[in-house]
Amino acid sequence: MEFVCSQGELNSNLSLVSRAVPSRPTHPVLGNVLVVVDAEKGRVSLTAFDLSLGIETSFSADVNQGGKITLPAKLLNDLVSRLPEGEISLITNKDALENDNQLIILKSASGQFQLQAMSAEEFPKLPTVERGDTLKLPIAILAEGLKGSLFAASNDETKQVLTGVHVAGTLDGLEFAATDGHRLAVVKTPLQTEPDGEEEAKGMPEGDFAGFAVTIPARALRELERMFANSQSTDTVALYVDNAQIVFELGEQRLTSRKLDGTYPSYEQLIPLQFARTVSLDRKQFISSLERVAVLADQRNNLVKCTIDKEKGQISLSVEAQGLGKAKEFIAAKITGESGDIAFNVKYLMDGLKALPTKEFQMQLNADNQPVILTPLGGIKMTYLVMPVQIVR
Structure with a gap:
């Protein structure tokens, strides 16, 4: 495995996926970031997964040799963030004798570093949704709904279903609701039905919104908001939902999360x-x-x-x-x-x-x-x- 990329590109993508690395991993490999290098496409993908929340992203690079490996997330993130701007190269040490005991050489303008790696075969695969609901909508709709509701979700893990935002489809839009038992925030966002110009047309909603309902963990939605930061409001985000998982796809970025179990309270009855x-x-x-x-x-x-x-x-x-x-x-x-x-x-x-x-x-x-x-x-x-x-x- 060998590729060259910019420090800024690697740093920003590492920062994004590292938020899905558990602070106390139940297995050593979960404390790592999966690095997959595709020689044909000239792309590098990074993945982190704590068995509940997963984040995957990819970026272009000058690839000399493909391959995959996992590297310690915190160590790699701390190191790359401190390197000077310019080109960075990551190379598998050819002198390594065992696949599960490899060394990765990282070179930059400031010097050279060696990091202990683990086999990619041990890294769990991110969940996929093969059958379920599929929605596509402009980022603006999700961003607006989350801004007005996410803050009201509970931080008390004993109130499982209240630690998320309940998102439900209506005939003409989406409704976002969050409560911690002391306050309740409800936002109704209309779907854009009449595009104004080409940019609007690109972001037209698709899917059966009327029958859609899911409660999504607040932690996953906060990471989704961070993913929106570098996107246009008319860019489209795709949602895939089945009985257990929800997957968000935005360009080259992907976020997976478990749904919250349980019936969300009938909050409409609380509003005078x-x-x-x-x-x-x-x-x-x-x-x-x-x-x-x-x-x-x-x-x-x-x-x-x-x-x-x-x-x-x-x-x-x-x-x-x-x-x-x-x-x-x-x-x-x-x-x-x-x-x-x-x-x-x-x-x-x-x-x-x-x-x-x-x-x-x-x-x-x-x-x-x-x-x-x-x-x-x-x-x-x-x-x-x-x-x-x-x-x-």
Whole structure:
């Protein structure tokens, strides 16, 4: 095996796949990156797999001899990231006597390094989806849905199905939902049905969206977002789903993940249909005020109290931290319904506000112990439900 590539190309692709390398591999080879060199195509593919999440990518290189091997992921990543820009060559040491005890020589302008390798035969194959649902859609649809929902997924591994985002197809789009039991984010993204120009036509959705439903681990979706970073919004991503796996393909990159088992909660039933009060606010102004008063928020409960004053047409944010001090700010607001107080966990409120895409938003609420809904005024159809915190009077 022998090939030459640029330091930047190898570094960026290694950084991408290394995120699927387990920190504590159950088998030594899982701590490695699979390197496959194709002499005919002049391409090098890199793969990492922790038996749940897998990432594969490829790039062009000047290939002198094909082959495949696995190399220690962290060591290789740390080394390549520190090498100077320019050409890098990887060569199998021909003096190695045993296939499972090979040395790889890495050469750059700064010097030469030898790395212990393991046989590629031990590396598990990434799962494939042979029968199941197939969807193709522009990156923009997935990116928009994930931006407004992914942050609300649970980090508690005991709540298995809640550690992912539930993606379901409708007659005219996709619906993304995530909840951790304290808040709920739902985003509805329409499918593009009338292309505007050639670029739009390239990214037209394909597949049976109406019958589609899957719960995808948040970890896999965060890696998918990183894959989107170097792509155009009209580029197409393909989804392949069967009973156990979901596979995303984007150009030369591929991500595989296990689906989350279990029935996702009927979150629609949690969203109130009527509201006693409605408050319209400038989103950036509200976030700025919230960030300032949050400095003094009591770290024990991270609580902020919102006082709605209809007569003055304003809402006040107040924080009291025992032994530290107090803070209060006022923000102009359009209010319908009665005045009153309500309290929130600062983090939950802030997360939802930052995910809203518009200049202004609407807060809809009933009693101070019932769910509160935040929605953008215009833009995408997003609903953010947050449970208030009981105020001790």
